[in-house]
Amino acid sequence: MRDYPLVGGPVEIRGALDLEATPAGVMPRRLPAWTKEQYQDPSVFGGTVMPSGVRLVFRTDARVLEFVVLTSTGQLDGDPEPRPTGMLDLRVDGALVGRQRAPLGHVLRMAGPGAAQRLIPGEPGTARFDALPAGMKNVELWLPQQTPTELVALRADGEVLAPLPDGRPRWVHHGSSISHCLEADGPTGTWPVVAASLGGAEVTNLSQPGNDMLDPYVARTIRDLPADLISLETGVNIVARNGFRLRTFGPAVHGFLDTIRDGHPDTPLLVVSPVSCPALDGCPGPTAVGRDGRITALGDPAEVALGALSLQVVRDELARIVTARRARDPHLHYLDGRELLGPAEVEDLPDGLHPSAAAYRRMGERFAAHAFADRGPFRGRP
Template sequence: MAPADVPLLDGPVEIRGALDLERTAVGLRPRRLPAWTRPQIPSPFCELVVAMPSGVRMVFATEATGLELDVLTTKTLAFTGEPNPGGAFELVVDGLPAGRVATPDGNVLALDPSGVKPPDVTPGDPATVRFGPLPPGRKQIEIWLPQSAQVELIALRADGPVHAPEADLRPRWVHHGSSISHCMEADDPLGTWPVVAARAADVNVTNLGLAGNAMLDPFTARTIRDLPADLISLKLGINVVNGDTMRLRAFEPAVHGFLDTVREGHPDTPLLVISPILCPMVEDLPGPTFPDIEDGTVRFRTAGDPARLAEGALSLSVIREVLHRIVGERSATDPNLHYLDGRALFGEADAADLPDALHPNAAGYRRMGERFAAYAFAEGGPFAR
């Protein structure tokens, strides 16, 4: 049977993990915040990571043995000036990984470091991602999109009938965090730690890990408030320190405000607040941090002055103390609110897997997911069923 077009909208395909499908000149771009947030997005970099589909997957059932997906990707320039690899498209058949295709080249986007000018885009061409041969018979298909490149979906073709997927009745977990939840450095979309944890615990995850943009933004809190969720986790603090965007006076009420907003929509939902993982350069120093390139290798460093801590500047040690105290005080009247020190997921013993001094490598992310699942979903854990 020759491959036939499958509609991407108003047909059997569900796109899970995306909260908006933006129509572009060539197709549909999944975004991980709803359309109403677009006017509130504060920078081109924030818009960039919102449109990187970490945790987004196309889901359907089919008897096809071959699939073709036409896409236009947009990769970004890394700090070294070269396009990042862009991750991979990953196929899952009946719950098991069944194939991986490297993200093809397309557009290349360069951000203005000052954030003043709009991004510079070098146009590229669409490409076709192919999976097959697949096993015969009806099967449940997931195509996980790359977590570190934007993707415009143009067309899907299959050489057999395509049907709506089975309803997903698993608990719905909504997670928000920074680049260390976005996981651009993971080898593939199934290697991001929220997906590793979700697959281990058999839950349906929506990953709102937004690299560089876990800033306690009100539009993110309202998004979480309005989403269906049986479980919620918030990994907070590292971007506030590395961006040097807040002082203690602003941080404490911003945390309360974020939690208040989430609780407006989910008053009794298990809610886990996670403090930052190990980051030696800002454990006891404030930001801002910056990438330092030497011999083609990127390492992050801090320009923070320790004397500014007395003025209310924030280090990770301060952040952890504040989050622990806030959760402890609020949990007296909110028994479903919990706290986890992020170093339980990635701590001193894991430092060798922190190659740029900020982000875990692929092995580190997988270990984080395994540890989170073993803690949060275990009997007596905050997400125990």
């Protein structure tokens, strides 16, 4: 087995916009380093180091690969085990050939949500994939979407070379936890990755669980990225956190889109409204989690008439904004999120908000069928 560098060598780390040096190796982050000073909520940092859509890409003739990683997961006091570390998915020439649970590393213990954390240090662990197909092949190692993962080492029993350009369109997506997909069965089971695989695109997923709040630093990040396709799933965090009123929501959407258009004036841009969520469809936030583990809305439905936001108000406003802007922006498109997961499928929301693993895959298939269809918004690229 031979060691290959993870930075400055043949391996490409895609889906990450920053590689933060750590004592063990490098930590991929899904937002640029300059954005850190603008985070209002510490949970934004936690979301950026959860590597949804981050993968190592290279070519190799090796039959055996070893990846050394150091994960960080949490554990509530009283829970018998730490939270699952998630899966490492190995694709060869586009096909999933191996899936292993990521090794347990650091554990952050806490008395409850939001409580102070106590670090129980861990050690790097190795995931080994053997009996790989003979000959030169394209390899992708996808990191667990829900677990911060430091990259420590890559070993192979053959040559490792840089990937060749393949001409696939570069798709940049931003959304909420519904697009981050913590509940997916693995990193290649998130709906953006499923859709990208079916549509033949290279996806960068900038989604922020709990923090899709139309933050200007995200819009500037998208503006400055190379992108052939762009999509934005927005609304559920804004309603759940009671982040805007109707008066301020519309201008914030316009400002977010204007910033993206400063860098991508003609790129296909698809705005996706929230999927079904019975608690919030007709009621404003904020939200809480009940004793049954399901989301409940604490807002007053009567406040909607006074400018409070429900998911239906958000859907109507996004559709109105896109329709109005299309008169001068024909590459802007709208998709009602209920076409990805609708009212008849709320049984696929185990906590009343987040889809199941099977539902995420179905959402990816439906998104691809819409966006990448012959007349879909992502097929009419200028």
